[in-house]
Amino acid sequence: MDSTTQQCLSLAVSTVVFALRPHPSTGRPTPWLPLVRRIREPYEGCWALPGGPLEDDQDLADSAGATLLRTTGLAPRHLEQLYAFGNVDRSPSERVVSIVYWALVRPDEDARAIDGDNVEWFVADDVQGLAFDHDVIVRYALDRLRAKITYSPIAHAFVTDEFTLAQLREVYEAVLGRTLDPANFRRQILAQGTVEPTGRHVTGTSHRPPALYRSNPALSRHTLTIEETS
Amino acid sequence: MDSTTQQCLSLAVSTVVFALRPHPSTGRPTPWLPLVRRIREPYEGCWALPGGPLEDDQDLADSAGATLLRTTGLAPRHLEQLYAFGNVDRSPSERVVSIVYWALVRPDEDARAIDGDNVEWFVADDVQGLAFDHDVIVRYALDRLRAKITYSPIAHAFVTDEFTLAQLREVYEAVLGRTLDPANFRRQILAQGTVEPTGRHVTGTSHRPPALYRSNPALSRHTLTIEETS
DNA sequence: ACCTCTTAGGGTTGACGCGACCAAAAGTCC
DNA sequence: GGACTTTTGGTCGCGTCAACCCTAAGAGGT
Numbered sequence: 001m002d003s004t005t006q007q008c009l010s011l012a013v014s015t016v017v018f019a020l021r022p023h024p025s026t027g028r029p030t031p032w033l034p035l036v037r038r039i040r041e042p043y044e045g046c047w048a049l050p051g052g053p054l055e056d057d058q059d060l061a062d063s064a065g066a067t068l069l070r071t072t073g074l075a076p077r078h079l080e081q082l083y084a085f086g087n088v089d090r091s092p093s094e095r096v097v098s099i100v101y102w103a104l105v106r107p108d109e110d111a112r113a114i115d116g117d118n119v120e121w122f123v124a125d126d127v128q129g130l131a132f133d134h135d136v137i138v139r140y141a142l143d144r145l146r147a148k149i150t151y152s153p154i155a156h157a158f159v160t161d162e163f164t165l166a167q168l169r170e171v172y173e174a175v176l177g178r179t180l181d182p183a184n185f186r187r188q189i190l191a192q193g194t195v196e197p198t199g200r201h202v203t204g205t206s207h208r209p210p211a212l213y214r215s216n217p218a219l220s221r222h223t224l225t226i227e228e229t230s
Numbered sequence: 231m232d233s234t235t236q237q238c239l240s241l242a243v244s245t246v247v248f249a250l251r252p253h254p255s256t257g258r259p260t261p262w263l264p265l266v267r268r269i270r271e272p273y274e275g276c277w278a279l280p281g282g283p284l285e286d287d288q289d290l291a292d293s294a295g296a297t298l299l300r301t302t303g304l305a306p307r308h309l310e311q312l313y314a315f316g317n318v319d320r321s322p323s324e325r326v327v328s329i330v331y332w333a334l335v336r337p338d339e340d341a342r343a344i345d346g347d348n349v350e351w352f353v354a355d356d357v358q359g360l361a362f363d364h365d366v367i368v369r370y371a372l373d374r375l376r377a378k379i380t381y382s383p384i385a386h387a388f389v390t391d392e393f394t395l396a397q398l399r400e401v402y403e404a405v406l407g408r409t410l411d412p413a414n415f416r417r418q419i420l421a422q423g424t425v426e427p428t429g430r431h432v433t434g435t436s437h438r439p440p441a442l443y444r445s446n447p448a449l450s451r452h453t454l455t456i457e458e459t460s
Numbered sequence: 461a462c463c464t465c466t467t468a469g470g471g472t473t474g475a476c477g478c479g480a481c482c483a484a485a486a487g488t489c490c
Numbered sequence: 491g492g493a494c495t496t497t498t499g500g501t502c503g504c505g506t507c508a509a510c511c512c513t514a515a516g517a518g519g520t
Contacts, residue, residue, distance in 0.1 A: 437496040
């Protein structure tokens, strides 16, 4: 912990960013993620997760956020540590330990996403052939997302401040990849008390106007996440 | 990821090691963990998690295991990454990023534990006043242990190869801190198929001899854990 | 004004899981 | 043999959840 030995390794922070966009073939919402094309060896020309070296004066999450803003123009509200990857052979050149975060962006945030020359979005389930061990990382992030949405209200991170239950249900359906019964879904969500009605309704629909909800502010810091309040 | 900038930070790997030992007052099994006394600044004289700098030629988990063997004489079978802590202010001197693992040791492994001059075991729930942010880390590891035992067969990591259901139940009771109904516990465990009977029974007890079980080998690599098969 | 279409939202039912509790089984010890 | 202790199996009641019904409430066409 207090070693003064100079280490021959670099520490990087990368992020798996998920946004929900229509699938190119089915048209149904599905997770996408942005990748950046590598412009130098190793893996030059390959797609890789957005990331960069950890700066001396930045916390880990801040570093992930800053890199993300620089490369993709995104500033996701939900940013959470995923895993630290550090096998000696994961990079063919120098030793690199990557602390990987994962993020969820809301549609209104997603609208501000910029596609730079070397940034492109892909359907998360289809990505393959990435640089380093990033294939494994993306797969693991997807598993975590699908697992966590079943026991945690992270789905709220995918919708705007005000939303209908149908929109929230669409998020669950997009992530889980299957349809859900609207009535049962409604009961589940209301039972867990993570949303509260705003009293307003959507107008101008060609059917019964749905009620608008917002996520319960009491649980904004509820999920079991690390707060390094040292 | 491929930065060649020389970073002014060090990367350490520490481990929260849990073993079940009788509580000093109640006598009932409860989680304990080993701590090492710091012999230099910062936090000289304070207790801290066993750990050390990451060596160039070691994977992260290997580093955790090696340090553990050196300081405590333990080689736990269950070793799992917990979290990466890297706030800029978590160490008063240089910037240190710690990748923390947590481990579970079985009673037969625990018997080989050596208490060095600067190593001592403590009741996990009572530790306090540790160096750096290690209080937070221990608390988080305990939360994870208690959460994970409810949905994953990690309890097997706390028992020997052959065990009775009563022994396995004691593990759950020790971790969760409450008694469980033997009959219901039995049904739950058998229903999830994580154990299989060996056919043998314990003899020499002053009551009905319990059957011996072993954990189902099919699930030794079943838990959703990262395998960096890059 | 009325009908139709579509989605919101509520109700009911049956299967399942789980905790509380009871009862039988199988050994040792006296 | 009888008392004792722990294992092991059985039952019952409750809460949860998925599947499936129904009604409610708007827009738009005729």
